Amino acid sequence: xxxxxxxxxxxxxxxxxxxxxxxxxxxxxxxxxxxxxxxxxxxxxxxxxxxxxxxxxxxxxxxxxxxxxxxxxxxxxxxxxxxxxxxxxxxxxxxxxxxxxxxxxxxxxxxxxxxxxxxxxxxxxxxxxxxxxxxxxxxxxxxxxxxxxxxxxxxxxxxxxxxxxxxxxxxxxxxxxxxxxxxxxxxxxxxxxxxxxxxxxxxxxxxxxxxxxxxxxxxxxxxxxxxxxxxxxxxxxxxxxxxxxxxxxxxxxxxxxxxxxxxxxxxxxxxxxxxxxxxxxxxxxxxxxxxxxxxxxxxxxxxxxxxxxxxxxxxxxxxxxxxxxxxxxxxxxxxxxxxxxxxxxxxxxxxxxxxxxxxxxxxxxxxxxxxxxxxxxxxxxxxxxxxxxxxxxxxxxxxxxxxxx
Numbered sequence: 001x002x003x004x005x006x007x008x009x010x011x012x013x014x015x016x017x018x019x020x021x022x023x024x025x026x027x028x029x030x031x032x033x034x035x036x037x038x039x040x041x042x043x044x045x046x047x048x049x050x051x052x053x054x055x056x057x058x059x060x061x062x063x064x065x066x067x068x069x070x071x072x073x074x075x076x077x078x079x080x081x082x083x084x085x086x087x088x089x090x091x092x093x094x095x096x097x098x099x100x101x102x103x104x105x106x107x108x109x110x111x112x113x114x115x116x117x118x119x120x121x122x123x124x125x126x127x128x129x130x131x132x133x134x135x136x137x138x139x140x141x142x143x144x145x146x147x148x149x150x151x152x153x154x155x156x157x158x159x160x161x162x163x164x165x166x167x168x169x170x171x172x173x174x175x176x177x178x179x180x181x182x183x184x185x186x187x188x189x190x191x192x193x194x195x196x197x198x199x200x201x202x203x204x205x206x207x208x209x210x211x212x213x214x215x216x217x218x219x220x221x222x223x224x225x226x227x228x229x230x231x232x233x234x235x236x237x238x239x240x241x242x243x244x245x246x247x248x249x250x251x252x253x254x255x256x257x258x259x260x261x262x263x264x265x266x267x268x269x270x271x272x273x274x275x276x277x278x279x280x281x282x283x284x285x286x287x288x289x290x291x292x293x294x295x296x297x298x299x300x301x302x303x304x305x306x307x308x309x310x311x312x313x314x315x316x317x318x319x320x321x322x323x324x325x326x327x328x329x330x331x332x333x334x335x336x337x338x339x340x341x342x343x344x345x346x347x348x349x350x351x352x353x354x355x356x357x358x359x360x361x362x363x364x365x366x367x368x369x370x371x372x373x374x375x376x377x378x379x380x381x382x383x384x385x386x387x388x389x390x391x392x393x394x395x396x397x398x399x400x401x402x403x404x405x
């Protein structure tokens with residue numbers, strides 16, 4: 001412990017990371033630098049500055065990273081149509097590499113020899129923070145208090161806070177029913193009554209979306225413009241990546257879009273139940289696949305779909321800065337060269353429906369696809385030989401099996 005002189009802490013300003021800041025000062029006798037990121041969680045981050053100052057912390061970083069988060073992390077992932085285990089849209093997973101990146105950059109700027117985080121020893125986040133950090137600074141020392149201290153219950157944490165004069169904002173006896181994490185892509189809920197997969201989430205748990213039953217009776221239409229796989233405008237208005245996501249979260253939430261209730265397989269080996277609100281992500285995935293359906297070659301699209309689960313697993317498990325993810329990203333980005341055009345969507349009571357898609361690079365040829373006369377664009381007789389060649393191996397195997405009996 002005496003070898004650590006300065007540590008950069010990923011600091012939310014909440015109870016747990018405030019306790020960690022004090023614990024690091026006491027246990028490691030080191031200088032603490034705090035880093036607080038605004039990645040669209042919807043809460044004021046500036047109060048973290050005063051809390052850090054109150055603990056005698058001199059170097060305090062508070063940064064607005066919303067645009068970088070959307071542009072350099074969420075949008076590339078959306079080009080891949082990434083979704084983990086068929087349901088989870090990776091909202092927490094994709095935020096961790098950005099936070100790790102800035103932790104390492106700040107460590108280098110301030111001459112720190114360690115970083116620290118508030119992830120528990122049971123979750124995925126400890127893995128994500130640390131794998132991404134080691135990929136960027138192999139020699140960095142990582143301090144994970146939840147794997148070192150004995151403050152393993154809420155009661156012990158509260159007692160520590162009281163003993164060291166750390167402010168607890170909630171009223172005495174009041175307990176937050178869920179563990180929540182939010183950013184531009186989603187808000188997640190764990191613990192409380194939903195810790196049991198048999199329990200239906202309480203309606204007042206959801207913060208971003210109205211229930212589909214209470215959503216407007218009139219549908220909302222959106223026209224989304226794509227350039228090379230990325231959204232650049234909505235309803236003709238040019239928007240930055242972060243603005244796109246903020247807008248889609250608002251309009252999607254108002255229409256009951258993006259609620260998910262999932263039991264997922266964590267990288268550390270256990271199953272966990274979580275609930276998520278991902279309005280922007282739900283809309284973006286639907287629109288992007290619609291744009292690709294018009295502009296991607298069949299085999300290119302199918303190859304992307306085969307690779308997507310592996311890509312999603314890399315993001316989920318914390319391998320954003322690993323060479324295999326970067327290699328796969330290069331392939332995905334190349335596939336997006338002609339994913340340009342417009343998609344029109346209908347949002348109605350929790351559903352997202354594609355109603356039209358257009359592109360100057362469309363591979364759809366009405367002259368070939370029509371059920372009417374096509375003027376010779378497609379010769380129906382060609383299908384006979386195509387079918388016979390594809391049936392050859394099936395017929396051969398069937399004859400061979402028949403000869404056995």
